[in-house]
Amino acid sequence: MAQLTRRAAALNKSLPAAILAARGLATASTSPITVETSLPFTAHKIDPPSRSVETSSQELLTFFRDMALMRRMEIAADSLYKAKLIRGFCHLYDGQEAVCVGMEAAINRKDCIITAYRDHCIFLGRGGTLLEAFAELMGRKDGCSKGKGGSMHFYKKEGGFYGGHGIVGAQVPLGCGLAFAQKYSKDESVTFAMYGDGAANQGQLFEALNMAALWDLPAILVCENNHYGMGTAEWRAAKSPAYYKRGDYVPGLKVDGMDALAVKQACKFAKEHALKNGPIILEMDTYRYHGHSMSDPGSTYRTRDEISGVRQERDPIERIRKLVLAHDIATEKELKDTEKEVRKEVDEAIAQAKESPMPDPSELFTNVYVKGLGTESFGADRKEVRTVLP
Amino acid sequence: MAAALLHGVGSTTPLSSVNYNNSRRSLPERKRASFLIQCYGSLLPGSKIGINRAAKLSTNAVTTKQDNVTASTTSKPGHELLLFEALREGLEEEMERDPRVCVMGEDVGHYGGSYKVTKGLADKYGDLRVLDTPIAENSFTGMGIGAAMTGLRPIVEGMNMGFLLLAFNQISNNCGMLHYTSGGQFEIPIVIRGPGGVGRQLGAEHSQRLESYFQSIPGIQMVACSTPYNAKGLMKAAIRSDNPVILFEHVLLYNLKERVPDEEYVLNLEEAEMVRMGEHVTILTYSRMRYHVMQAAKTLVNKGYDPEVIDIRSLKPFDLHTIGNSVKKTHRVVIVEECMRTGGIGASLTASINEHFHDYLDAPIVCLSSQDVPTPYAGTLEDWTVVQPAQIVATVEQLCQ
Numbered sequence: 001m002a003q004l005t006r007r008a009a010a011l012n013k014s015l016p017a018a019i020l021a022a023r024g025l026a027t028a029s030t031s032p033i034t035v036e037t038s039l040p041f042t043a044h045k046i047d048p049p050s051r052s053v054e055t056s057s058q059e060l061l062t063f064f065r066d067m068a069l070m071r072r073m074e075i076a077a078d079s080l081y082k083a084k085l086i087r088g089f090c091h092l093y094d095g096q097e098a099v100c101v102g103m104e105a106a107i108n109r110k111d112c113i114i115t116a117y118r119d120h121c122i123f124l125g126r127g128g129t130l131l132e133a134f135a136e137l138m139g140r141k142d143g144c145s146k147g148k149g150g151s152m153h154f155y156k157k158e159g160g161f162y163g164g165h166g167i168v169g170a171q172v173p174l175g176c177g178l179a180f181a182q183k184y185s186k187d188e189s190v191t192f193a194m195y196g197d198g199a200a201n202q203g204q205l206f207e208a209l210n211m212a213a214l215w216d217l218p219a220i221l222v223c224e225n226n227h228y229g230m231g232t233a234e235w236r237a238a239k240s241p242a243y244y245k246r247g248d249y250v251p252g253l254k255v256d257g258m259d260a261l262a263v264k265q266a267c268k269f270a271k272e273h274a275l276k277n278g279p280i281i282l283e284m285d286t287y288r289y290h291g292h293s294m295s296d297p298g299s300t301y302r303t304r305d306e307i308s309g310v311r312q313e314r315d316p317i318e319r320i321r322k323l324v325l326a327h328d329i330a331t332e333k334e335l336k337d338t339e340k341e342v343r344k345e346v347d348e349a350i351a352q353a354k355e356s357p358m359p360d361p362s363e364l365f366t367n368v369y370v371k372g373l374g375t376e377s378f379g380a381d382r383k384e385v386r387t388v389l390p
Numbered sequence: 391m392a393a394a395l396l397h398g399v400g401s402t403t404p405l406s407s408v409n410y411n412n413s414r415r416s417l418p419e420r421k422r423a424s425f426l427i428q429c430y431g432s433l434l435p436g437s438k439i440g441i442n443r444a445a446k447l448s449t450n451a452v453t454t455k456q457d458n459v460t461a462s463t464t465s466k467p468g469h470e471l472l473l474f475e476a477l478r479e480g481l482e483e484e485m486e487r488d489p490r491v492c493v494m495g496e497d498v499g500h501y502g503g504s505y506k507v508t509k510g511l512a513d514k515y516g517d518l519r520v521l522d523t524p525i526a527e528n529s530f531t532g533m534g535i536g537a538a539m540t541g542l543r544p545i546v547e548g549m550n551m552g553f554l555l556l557a558f559n560q561i562s563n564n565c566g567m568l569h570y571t572s573g574g575q576f577e578i579p580i581v582i583r584g585p586g587g588v589g590r591q592l593g594a595e596h597s598q599r600l601e602s603y604f605q606s607i608p609g610i611q612m613v614a615c616s617t618p619y620n621a622k623g624l625m626k627a628a629i630r631s632d633n634p635v636i637l638f639e640h641v642l643l644y645n646l647k648e649r650v651p652d653e654e655y656v657l658n659l660e661e662a663e664m665v666r667m668g669e670h671v672t673i674l675t676y677s678r679m680r681y682h683v684m685q686a687a688k689t690l691v692n693k694g695y696d697p698e699v700i701d702i703r704s705l706k707p708f709d710l711h712t713i714g715n716s717v718k719k720t721h722r723v724v725i726v727e728e729c730m731r732t733g734g735i736g737a738s739l740t741a742s743i744n745e746h747f748h749d750y751l752d753a754p755i756v757c758l759s760s761q762d763v764p765t766p767y768a769g770t771l772e773d774w775t776v777v778q779p780a781q782i783v784a785t786v787e788q789l790c791q
Contacts, residue, residue: 145571148570155572163572180533
């Protein structure tokens with residue numbers, strides 16, 4: 001539970017204490033509540049974990065606030081993109097927040113997460129601030145990558161977040177490398193290598209999986225199956241859309257990715273398994289409301305009815321809201337207030353990010369090499385600069 | 391006291407009596423004859439190839455110990471090593487020094503490395519530290535990069551540089567660019583090494599020169615070793631460097647023998663090596679072509695020319711300081727390389743020298759490169775794709791008129 005209070009504290013950094021007390025988060029109890037997941041887990045070559053998840057009112061409120069924050073951030077990014085303050089590619093995560101939030105609840109900051117380009121919310125989950133996120137999206141100096149990365153290249157080294165990768169599937173071998181390093185250093189931590197249903201058809205994924213299984217690396221491969229790989233539905237791209245079974249000799253678990261508690265249970269289970277037995281695949285059955293990216297309306301390959309249907313029946317924030325109300329943890333009004341605060345927080349961050357300057361032109365040449373090597377010629381002991389190469 | 395350099399160029403296969411049934415390494419099996427020397431003169435098209443004509447090369451041809459080399463052999467006797475042994479020694483010293491250094495590649499562990507560079511290391515350091523990977527270049531290179539992101543210092547071995555084309559995405563996007571796109575948060579202290587270049591009738595796919603494809607990738611450093619002395623020094627420097635370094639070895643140079651110092655030495659990654667000082671013309675070269683150039687230099691000296699030979703060693707970035715000083719002295723440049731004519735290292739170097747030292751040139755730069763063809767299997771055809779000493783001699787004669 002310590003990690004939850006830490007997370008709650010981190011998120012509430014900007015809020016004055018008065019609101020904190022009024023909302024009751026500080027006084028929310030940590031006594032356990034047991035909730036059943038919406039669907040049972042489907043397992044491949046392993047015994048699935050139980051459907052009963054232990055949670056607490058504090059955790060549920062934290063889930064609600066975190067997901068509301070993420071949702072608000074993505075919607076705000078949508079408007080910023082249309083206002084041409086964000087350029088290039090922008091891949092939004094709204095609808096999939098439960099995967100990120102549930103995963104964070106099950107792990108600590110020593111565990112590593114690596115994902116593809118739909119990384120804004122996972123960055124927040126790993127300790128990134130709204131200012132860093134918006135500044136990076138707008139290409140400003142205060143961004144997490146100093147404005148040099150952009151939407152697809154969010155990283156947070158202290159938070160154990162390894163990015164943020166544009167090329168589909170390339171992050172999975174990197175993730176196995178992270179797991180290799182964890183095994184090499186005997187860290188007792190795991191790596192979550194996330195990818196989508198589109199990337200699940202990449203060869204390098206199976207290569208990496210083979211190696212992870214061969215050497216029992218503590219790698220957990222998480223397939224965020226939102227059923228559309230860019231503009232193509234999964235049944236048109238994959239002969240076998242049962243991604244959790246694709247590991248063959250590697251056990252797999254299919255999880256309802258719109259249920260944060262199910263995700264938390266699955267990730268906890270996967271972490272225990274990976275530390276003892278090696279890799280496991282988690283398939284998160286989730287959905288994205290936006291298109292693949294901001295240049296994709298998202299309605300040419302699926303119907304608006306489908307999108308609104310999922311929003312009505314399976315929305316992750318609504319599910320937590322119902323739970324909170326059902327267990328009398330907070331009132332309707334308090335939740336609405338939370339959402340208003342979150343909105344205000346996001347607006348403030350955007351305003352602050354807009355103030356942030358563009359990177360200095362000299363930044364074009366920094367961070368290409370470490371310590372200027374490559375343009376300077378050092379002595380053999382690498383201490384004395386012999387000359388600067390033209 | 392220059393050590394006599396015996397070229398084992400004729401016996402080019404790895405020193406193993408194991409039969410190569412693996413179709414990937416389709417090298418003909420040859421017995422290792424000690425110090426078999428193939429005279430370069432016999433490689434001229436139309437002449438007979440005489441294998442058993444032992445000719446001791448003159449010590450002037452390759453000045454490894456005389457001039458500006460930092461470590462001297464006068465203090466201690468040094469020890470003789472073959473190039474692959476020098477690489478292994480450098481690797482082992484670094485693994486001993488830093489527990490984060492690890493090796494991964496195909497056949498590096500139990501087999502000992504297809505060119506014996508990692509022989510014995512798996513027994514000493516264990517299977518996790520000298521890791522036998524499956525044949526999956528894309529993902530084990532990616533794995534190495536991921537491990538480097540956390541602070542390990544992996545050395546990824548490509549069994550042949552040509553196979554690393556499969557890992558191009560990982561090398562370009564993740565290895566080269568991650569330091570930049572993360573705003574400096576992650577360093578990638580990885581070394582990617584392997585043999586490349588034209589061998590003895592290895593066929594087109596196993597005779598590629600990858601330095602021309604990799605040279606545009608921002609964020610990486612590239613070095614090419616050519617002697618046991620610089621192989622060991624560059625290997626150590628590459629491992630200690632915090633930047634990703636690609637170390638190009640050559641299939642035909644693994645059996646070169648040389649005396650290396652006993653004391654520890656690390657070379658400079660960004661510096662070129664002055665092989666022979668001269669006055670008339672600057673010949674820039676690297677890797678195997680260094681030996682063709684030195685063979686040609688012998689002929690040129692006999693004809694009264696005085697070429698300055700520089701082994702550029704650092705392919706990215708170029709050591710324009712050393713090269714520039716040489717150009718300012720001689721005013722004529724010949725580049726001899728094994729890359730293709732189009733888009734090779736020579737092309738970039740020509741552009742670079744023209745840009746920086748145009749005023750010092752008396753004549754246009756001549757760049758001798760391999761032909762823009764896939765390397766044929768037939769021995770005679772293969773010889774014609776690569777630059778031969780006779781061509782170098784003719785070029786210099788014409789340039790110095």
